[in-house]
Amino acid sequence: MTRPPIAPEMWLPLDPQTGQLGDPIVSTATRGFWAGVRGRLFRHRPAMAGLVFIVLLIFAAIFGPMMSPYSYFEQNLELSNLPPTYRPYTVTDNTLVHVNTSNLNLYEVSEKGGLTALLRPDDRDMINRQSTWVIDDREVVLDYSQRPAVLTIDGKVAQAGGLAMNNRNPFGTDQLGRDVLVRQMYGARISLLVAAAAVLANFVIGVIYGGVAGLIGGRVDAVMMRFVEIVATIPLTLYVILMMVVLQSGLLSVVLAIGTVYWVDMARVVRGQILTLKSQDYVAAARTMGASTSRILFQHLLPNAFGPILVTLTMLIPSAIFIESFMSFIGLGVTPPQASWGTLTSEAVETLRAYPHQLFFPAVAISLTMLAFNFLGDGLRDALDPRLSS
Amino acid sequence: MSSASRLPIGWLVQRVAMMLVTLLAVITLTFALMHAVPGGPFVSEKMLAPEIEAALNAKFGLDQPIWRQYLNYLGGVLTLDLGPSFKYPGVSVNSMIADGLAVTAQTGLLAIICVVAFGVPAGIVAALNRGRWPDTAAMFIASLGIAVPSYVIATVALYIFALRLGWTPAFGLDDWRGYILPVFALSGFWMSFVARLTRSSLLETMGQDYIMTARAKGLPAHTVMLRHGLRNSLIPVVTVLGPVVANLLTGSFVIEQIFALPGIGRHFVQSITNRDYTAIMGITIFYAAFLMLMILIVDLLYLWLDPRISYGDRK
Numbered sequence: 049m050t051r052p053p054i055a056p057e058m059w060l061p062l063d064p065q066t067g068q069l070g071d072p073i074v075s076t077a078t079r080g081f082w083a084g085v086r087g088r089l090f091r092h093r094p095a096m097a098g099l100v101f102i103v104l105l106i107f108a109a110i111f112g113p114m115m116s117p118y119s120y121f122e123q124n125l126e127l128s129n130l131p132p133t134y135r136p137y138t139v140t141d142n143t144l145v146h147v148n149t150s151n152l153n154l155y156e157v158s159e160k161g162g163l164t165a166l167l168r169p170d171d172r173d174m175i176n177r178q179s180t181w182v183i184d185d186r187e188v189v190l191d192y193s194q195r196p197a198v199l200t201i202d203g204k205v206a207q208a209g210g211l212a213m214n215n216r217n218p219f220g221t222d223q224l225g226r227d228v229l230v231r232q233m234y235g236a237r238i239s240l241l242v243a244a245a246a247v248l249a250n251f252v253i254g255v256i257y258g259g260v261a262g263l264i265g266g267r268v269d270a271v272m273m274r275f276v277e278i279v280a281t282i283p284l285t286l287y288v289i290l291m292m293v294v295l296q297s298g299l300l301s302v303v304l305a306i307g308t309v310y311w312v313d314m315a316r317v318v319r320g321q322i323l324t325l326k327s328q329d330y331v332a333a334a335r336t337m338g339a340s341t342s343r344i345l346f347q348h349l350l351p352n353a354f355g356p357i358l359v360t361l362t363m364l365i366p367s368a369i370f371i372e373s374f375m376s377f378i379g380l381g382v383t384p385p386q387a388s389w390g391t392l393t394s395e396a397v398e399t400l401r402a403y404p405h406q407l408f409f410p411a412v413a414i415s416l417t418m419l420a421f422n423f424l425g426d427g428l429r430d431a432l433d434p435r436l437s438s
Numbered sequence: 439m440s441s442a443s444r445l446p447i448g449w450l451v452q453r454v455a456m457m458l459v460t461l462l463a464v465i466t467l468t469f470a471l472m473h474a475v476p477g478g479p480f481v482s483e484k485m486l487a488p489e490i491e492a493a494l495n496a497k498f499g500l501d502q503p504i505w506r507q508y509l510n511y512l513g514g515v516l517t518l519d520l521g522p523s524f525k526y527p528g529v530s531v532n533s534m535i536a537d538g539l540a541v542t543a544q545t546g547l548l549a550i551i552c553v554v555a556f557g558v559p560a561g562i563v564a565a566l567n568r569g570r571w572p573d574t575a576a577m578f579i580a581s582l583g584i585a586v587p588s589y590v591i592a593t594v595a596l597y598i599f600a601l602r603l604g605w606t607p608a609f610g611l612d613d614w615r616g617y618i619l620p621v622f623a624l625s626g627f628w629m630s631f632v633a634r635l636t637r638s639s640l641l642e643t644m645g646q647d648y649i650m651t652a653r654a655k656g657l658p659a660h661t662v663m664l665r666h667g668l669r670n671s672l673i674p675v676v677t678v679l680g681p682v683v684a685n686l687l688t689g690s691f692v693i694e695q696i697f698a699l700p701g702i703g704r705h706f707v708q709s710i711t712n713r714d715y716t717a718i719m720g721i722t723i724f725y726a727a728f729l730m731l732m733i734l735i736v737d738l739l740y741l742w743l744d745p746r747i748s749y750g751d752r753k
Contacts, residue, residue: 277456277460278460278463281460281464281726281729281730281733282464282725282726282729283684283685283687283688283729285688286688286722286725286726289691289710290467290468290471290718290722291471292710293471293472293710293713293718294472294474294475366585370587373589374589374692377589377692378692378707379707379711380710390589393589393590393593396593397593397696400596401601404597404601407593407594407597411586411590411593411594414586414587414590415582415585415587415590418584418585418586418587419581419582419585419586422581422584422585423581
């Protein structure tokens, strides 16, 4: 039986508008799995906001301390506890002063609006609770016998001016006169370093451990997973604390302690993935062709488990950053003068009554960073598995 | 099948055996770690005369070979005696734990109640109003609650409500209002987590066939969700209760520090700063044992709640 001949042009697609034979090129490039993930991720607004924030944070952490005129440990006790914004008093047309009502000091305001110098009182009458300065032939008196303290210039009560920015230290200074902005950026460095250590530990130890356990299976798997089970029973925080007791406080110890225990969850996830993947036909095919176990693991299995690995990673990063700041907050993390968001917060708690603004920056920094990583993780999870997204 | 026969004895025995192995591992690990610390427990600011140090070592049995010390300690733990504190003469680790237990247990229990009492309803409200403003608002707050660390919540709340507004005391538990901030800070993360979990789990359950059946019978949407959907969607919530307990324990370290509550967490952090090694070991072991017991209870609760689950004991 012969088939009726089909003219080649009959195979051409029809033009969708006219229904007639039109331009035969309708095929587009096939969208691969990762292209789809990227597309969905880019449309996820919170995730993109998180990503942008993280990129900015990385830049600030790397280049910020380099560009700042101050170092994170440089102290200036004369200019301690300065606010980021203040209300200046006008003494004469070209002399403005700022009054710190908590430590009753006067600071000179520079032309550019920075608080540059502590003004020493010419007379300090502690019995009547007032300090006197002579500035540009004018008598400036700060009377702190009542609260709030009152500033008089030549006998007249002075009124504070409008809100001004402290251009010398945009985030103010801490109780030792260190620049808060540079310490914040240094804290970002430590947080990101800890995150990097956690990522490295997860990839090097967690992925390989879980992969080997899942792939080899049997008794080896049982023993390896029993060990993980034992480790995972106790909260990781407790391990990190115990490690810190042994290693003594310090940045290196924090990184080591987190690196030692932070791979356990990853090992479980990878093992689960490998267990489901290893019965697939392509693994059997690779095995038949004589691929070695490590080749099967690294070339065939792990790339296919990359999605869940990535999601687990973005979940673990904020928790590692949190642990570091938590440890530093209770005094077990980095040692002074190094600044971590945890130590910055605990230092701010010491001066909470007098200078509550010092709590603001570290609290916001750690919260925004955690939020950014969480959003990115959520977005990534939704992008990798669109069925899960609501 | 009666419910009693569902109790998997074999599984239970295996679990308890595993718990004991884990506990032994924890004891060994903490013992090894605490003995790996450079310098002995009495190396401190003050130089001790060699005779005094020898006497102290003899008193606490530290002059014996290390395996002997280990066996002694193990024997002590088995008889529920965690030994004396190295820093406070005459105080035992047992009494330290007993001293702080009431405070930690109270705040912890209140925190769990808060997690369930606020987290679950928030999740239900969000799911009922999916895509509308209550959903958006609840999920926004939950995102914040998950991201903002507990110590930040605690310090900010301390500043606003205790120092600024003066509504609550800044420290201590003399007054019922003293509980509000610590419990809130302690449970913030899990309230948010449970709210999100309840919402997503409830929405997922609503896609099941039996829900469609209930709808087809003509029941109103809210009745279906609350009477038919909720029960099944609460099962995942029960599973997180184990991690909740663990997290409340570690959370108590910093919360009890900030609000100056005399709980176990504060004792633990203090013994770390004091380098009180027996106290660190003892409290760690207590935590481990307590946690494992809690996880076991949660697993049993899970079994009781969801008849579909078996722990592989039925023939």
